[in-house]
Amino acid sequence: MALPQIKADATKDRLIGMAMPACGAWATTARQDALNRLIAMGLPHKRDEYWRYTDPALLVGAEVSPSEALRTDTPIFMDKDKVRLIFVDGVFDADASDDPTLEGVEITRLVDAQAADVHWAQGLYGQLETAGQNPVDRPLAIMNTAFATDGVCLHVTGKPSKPLHISYRQSSDASDVVLHHVVKLDAGTELTLLETGTPGARSNVVLEVDVADNATLHHVRPQGRAHNRAVATHLFARVGTEATLKSFTLAMNGKMTRNEFVADIIGDDAVVHVGGVCVGDGKDFHHDDTVFITHDALNGESRQVFKKVLRNAATGVFQGKILVKAGAQKTDGYQISQSLLLDEDAQFLAKPELEIYADDVACSHGSTTGAIDETALFYLRSRGVPEQQATTLLTLAFLAEALDEIADEALAEELRDRLEGWLARHG
Amino acid sequence: MLEIKNLHVQLEEEDKQILKGVDLKIGAGEVHAIMGPNGSGKSTLSYVLSGKDGYEVTDGSATLEDVDLLDMDPEERAAAGLFLAFQYPVEIPGVGNMTFLRTAVNAQRKSRGEEEMSAGDFLKEVRARAKDLKIDADMLKRPVNVGFSGGEKKRNEILQMAMLAPKMCVLDETDSGLDVDAMKLVSEGVNALRSEGRSFLVITHYQRLLDHIKPDVVHIMANGRIIKTGGPELALEVENNGYADILAEVS
Numbered sequence: 001m002a003l004p005q006i007k008a009d010a011t012k013d014r015l016i017g018m019a020m021p022a023c024g025a026w027a028t029t030a031r032q033d034a035l036n037r038l039i040a041m042g043l044p045h046k047r048d049e050y051w052r053y054t055d056p057a058l059l060v061g062a063e064v065s066p067s068e069a070l071r072t073d074t075p076i077f078m079d080k081d082k083v084r085l086i087f088v089d090g091v092f093d094a095d096a097s098d099d100p101t102l103e104g105v106e107i108t109r110l111v112d113a114q115a116a117d118v119h120w121a122q123g124l125y126g127q128l129e130t131a132g133q134n135p136v137d138r139p140l141a142i143m144n145t146a147f148a149t150d151g152v153c154l155h156v157t158g159k160p161s162k163p164l165h166i167s168y169r170q171s172s173d174a175s176d177v178v179l180h181h182v183v184k185l186d187a188g189t190e191l192t193l194l195e196t197g198t199p200g201a202r203s204n205v206v207l208e209v210d211v212a213d214n215a216t217l218h219h220v221r222p223q224g225r226a227h228n229r230a231v232a233t234h235l236f237a238r239v240g241t242e243a244t245l246k247s248f249t250l251a252m253n254g255k256m257t258r259n260e261f262v263a264d265i266i267g268d269d270a271v272v273h274v275g276g277v278c279v280g281d282g283k284d285f286h287h288d289d290t291v292f293i294t295h296d297a298l299n300g301e302s303r304q305v306f307k308k309v310l311r312n313a314a315t316g317v318f319q320g321k322i323l324v325k326a327g328a329q330k331t332d333g334y335q336i337s338q339s340l341l342l343d344e345d346a347q348f349l350a351k352p353e354l355e356i357y358a359d360d361v362a363c364s365h366g367s368t369t370g371a372i373d374e375t376a377l378f379y380l381r382s383r384g385v386p387e388q389q390a391t392t393l394l395t396l397a398f399l400a401e402a403l404d405e406i407a408d409e410a411l412a413e414e415l416r417d418r419l420e421g422w423l424a425r426h427g
Numbered sequence: 428m429l430e431i432k433n434l435h436v437q438l439e440e441e442d443k444q445i446l447k448g449v450d451l452k453i454g455a456g457e458v459h460a461i462m463g464p465n466g467s468g469k470s471t472l473s474y475v476l477s478g479k480d481g482y483e484v485t486d487g488s489a490t491l492e493d494v495d496l497l498d499m500d501p502e503e504r505a506a507a508g509l510f511l512a513f514q515y516p517v518e519i520p521g522v523g524n525m526t527f528l529r530t531a532v533n534a535q536r537k538s539r540g541e542e543e544m545s546a547g548d549f550l551k552e553v554r555a556r557a558k559d560l561k562i563d564a565d566m567l568k569r570p571v572n573v574g575f576s577g578g579e580k581k582r583n584e585i586l587q588m589a590m591l592a593p594k595m596c597v598l599d600e601t602d603s604g605l606d607v608d609a610m611k612l613v614s615e616g617v618n619a620l621r622s623e624g625r626s627f628l629v630i631t632h633y634q635r636l637l638d639h640i641k642p643d644v645v646h647i648m649a650n651g652r653i654i655k656t657g658g659p660e661l662a663l664e665v666e667n668n669g670y671a672d673i674l675a676e677v678s
Contacts, residue, residue, distance in 0.1 A: 374480070379517035380527070382477050383587060384505035384535035393530065397521025397570075 007042030013062045014043055018147050027114035030126040034146035037130075041139045050136055053317040053349040054288040058230040058256045059140060059202070067201035067228035067255070069170040076196050076222055077414060082165040083107075085152055089170060090177030090200050092150050104158025105191065110151035110180060121153045121182045128208040128236035132262040136292065141234040141260070144206040148180030154193075156185040156215070168197035170226060175200035181207045185215035187240070192408065193217060198224020198231075198254075205233045213240040213267055219247040220411050222418065223257065228284070230256040241267030241297070248406050250415050251278040251287055252422050258288045265328075268298040275305040275405035279419060280314035281426045283345075288317035289337075295328040295361075304335040307402040309395055310346035311426070318350045318367065326357040333363035340398050341371055342391075388427040395423055428626040429453040429476075429595050434487035436468075436475050445471045447651035448487070453595070453644075456623040460637055461630045462662060463648035464670050469630045470514060472648075473599040477511040478504050491595055505531075506538040508594030512584040512601050519571040524583070527571045528553060528590055535591060556589045560616050578609035585616035596620070597628045602636040614639030634666035647673055 003011075015038075020031050044056040058065055085107070086096040092109055094100075100107040113119045126145040132138060154164065166181065177200030185191060189212075199205060211217050223231065231254065239245050251257050261274045278287040293302045308316035318337035339348035350367040372394055380390035399419060406412040429451070436446040445468050453459050463469050475482050476489060478501035489496045496504055519527070533543040544552075557567060560582045572580050581601055588596055598617070602610055617627070617640050629640055637645070637659065645661040646653045649670065654677045655661065665673070 373519075375517050376519045378479055378501060379513070379519070380531070381501035382479075382505055382511055382513075383527075383531035383591065384502050384538065385531050386502045386534060386538075387500065389530070389534060390502075393522055393527075394519070397519065400521040 003040065003042045007045055010045065010060065011039065011043045014060055016062065020147060021111065021149055023114040024117050026122045027125065031146050034126055034142050038139060038142045038146055041137055041142065043139050043143065054258055054286060059232045059258065064174050064176045064202045065228065065230065066173045067226050068173050070198065070226045077165065077194060077411065080163060080410065082163040082194065084165045084167050086167045086169060087150065087179065087199060089172050089175040090150055090179055102160045102162065102164060104156065104160035104189065105164060106155040106157065108153045110148065110153055113153045120155055120184065124182045124184060124208050124210055128210065128238055129206060131264065132236040138234060138260060140204055140232045141206050144178055144180055144204050148178045148206070151180040154183045156183070156189040156191045159190045163192035163194050165194040165196065168199040168224060170198045170200050170224065173201055177203040179203070179205045183207065183209045183217065185211050185217055187212040188214045190216040193219045195219065195221040198226040198229050202230045205231070207235045209235065209237040209245065211237060211239045211243040211245050214242045216244040218407055220406060221248065222250040222415060223254065225253045227253050228255045232258045234260045234262065237263040239263060239265050239267065239270045239272055242269045243267060244271040246273040246405065246407060249276040252418065255284050256286050258290065260290045262292045264294045265297050265300040265302065270297060271301045273303040273405055275402045277307050277399050277402045277419065278316060279309040279422055280316065281311050283313035285314035291320040293322050295324045295331040295333065297328055299330040300328060301332045302334070305402045305405050306337045307399050308339040308348060309342065309399065310339055310348060311342035313345040316348045321353040321355065322363055324356040324358050324361050324363065328358045329360045331358060331361040331363065333361070335365035337367045339369045340395060341369060391427065392420060392423040396420060428455045429491055429628065431489045432487050434489060435485045436471060436482050437485055439481050439483045445651055446475070449653055451646065451653060453626045453628060455626060457644065458621065458627040458629065458640065458642045459644045459646060460642040460662060461628065461646045461648050462632065462665055467648045468651045469648055470599055473511055473597045473630060476597060477501055477509060502534065506535045510588050510591060510593035510596045512588060512596065512598045514600040514603060516572050516580040516584055518573045520573050522571050524569055524571050525553065525567050528587060531587070532590055553590060556586055559619065560586050561612060562586055577604035578606065581605060581609065581613050582616065585613055589616065589620060594624060595626050599630045600632065602631055602633060610636060611639060634662045637662045649674055
């Protein structure tokens with residue numbers, strides 16, 4: 001089917017002025033392939049089924065809608081011993097970063113990996129993204145593969161003693177950032193990857209993750225709090241036998257967020273947990289979690305746990321799918337998406353989907369929208385807890401199930417504190 | 428301590444009068460009981476005193492130590508010293524019992540301009556009080572009232588009362604859903620809190636509870652009014668003869 005003219009034109013407009021970085025042979029091939037795919041597919045449009053609840057205009061427009069950089073963002077996870085890789089407006093800042101060495105991980109800047117004629121990232125860069133295009137188009141990720149200007153390649157060969165921290169900072173109010181990271185975990189290895197902050201006024205970030213047999217990746221991502229930022233992220237994962245992938249995202253503020261999580265379980269007995277909390281206040285807040293988990297092996301376990309707190313005409317979206325392929329027997333799939341609307345103007349749109357071709361599986365999904373429980377609120381107030389504090393307590397209780405998805409309690413506690421602060425400020 | 432004058436209350440949603448002129452005066456250290464048939468307005472009285480939404484006061488007043496209760500938010504009434512033990516204590520998933528207790532204690536202290544209780548002092552006190560009520564560590568850790576039996580919920584109410592040390596305690600059918608042993612335990616908890624500066628209003632259907640928590644004064648409520656007041660013997664009369672005689676006598 002030919003691409004509609006409107007899409008072809010919009011895609012052409014967006015690509016004006018975008019330059020493909022000079023790379024070695026393998027990377028140039030991967031990027032050129034992506035560009036061809038993008039031109040054939042076109043950028044997303046609000047009439048696309050997959051973008052029905054989220055207008056992609058801010059993410060695909062030729063112009064960046066400016067977003068004031070946060071000058072006073074309190075650093076997060078400061079108590080945690082870690083190796084920090086800092087990106088300012090999408091460019092790696094070696095001086096500000098820690099020494100990029102950590103036993104058990106080979107850390108290479110994407111531009112260096114791609115300048116080389118041969119690199120292990122060749123087998124992954126754009127590959128997991130390409131696999132993730134079926135059965136649903138994810139053109140923003142293709143654009144990312146073609147035009148990413150920076151990023152990091154992590155080859156995990158052991159069990160590093162501390163987390164690796166990709167820390168984004170925004171300095172320009174009009175930065176338009178495209179970053180692409182590749183993470184390869186060898187069999188039996190384990191890594192905690194922290195990803196924090198606002199990459200740019202507008203950002204497009206792709207993470208391709210290969211979790212080999214018996215390997216474990218913990219990914220914790222508190223996204224930037226700049227009020228008008230727009231961000232699209234994709235996490236593409238391939239998960240092997242007895243491997244574990246756990247990813248959690250916290251979003252507070254921001255004008256537009258679309259987080260896509262695409263995981264293929266290809267080995268038996270693998271575990272994939274993806275969770276997220278977002279809190280939004282105001283009509284300019286739009287947050288979309290889109291998840292697609294494919295079970296293509298025996299005895300896989302997947303969990304999707306998403307909670308949203310919305311007020312003052314904020315909008316939350318959840319599109320979550322569990323696909324169980326024929327033969328993926330004994331799959332245990334769980335999906336819950338819930339929103340707490342603190343007033344009548346806020347809205348939550350949910351599209352939970354199950355598609356199952358195996359006959360011996362347990363899959364469940366649920367989606368709810370509700371308000372604060374008035375009976376519980378009165379009970380707390382009757383004990384002397386002021387209304388706003390009681391509301392915060394009940395809101396945090398609502399969010400607890402999602403925060404429980406984070407294995408590291410210290411990290412979870414810090415995110416909980418941030419949420420408590422946000423709720424107190426927005427009471 | 429508590430003085431209620433000519434209190435008239437109707438439901439906000441519908442034009443239905445529930446309380447039709449309640450007069451009640453409870454002195455410091457006194458224990459009063461209110462008995463009455465179903466639908467007489469007993470529970471409504473407890474909700475109106477504690478500030479629950481959905482009720483409209485159309486006439487009359489209620490004061491706690493001469494301070495107008497009816498103008499205050501529920502949390503202000505609590506800080507002023509009012510406590511309602513719920514007939515149906517509310518389950519709050521996700522909020523730990525201990526967190527809840529500590530938040531409540533410190534919120535009240537803060538609103539009275541007192542210093543917050545340190546974590547250590549709080550823990551010591553809560554453990555001692557919980558032990559008296561046979562509340563184990565697990566119940567303190569669990570979310571508020573979630574998965575608690577009827578008896579555990581009521582004991583948890585008394586624990587809150589003990590920790591918050593209110594001046595005026597209203598017990599709304601605290602005996603409902605309790606077996607004999609649980610009733611004894613709960614009553615002992617209440618009796619341990621009786622003191623000169625603390626008053627109680629015990630709302631109940633049955634004389635049985637009043638065997639354990641001995642009242643100074645017993646009121647009979649019917650059709651939104653207190654129709655008869657007497658000593659503990661009044662409760663026995665109800666137990667033996669039901670409300671019919673009293674209702675007939677008054678009308």
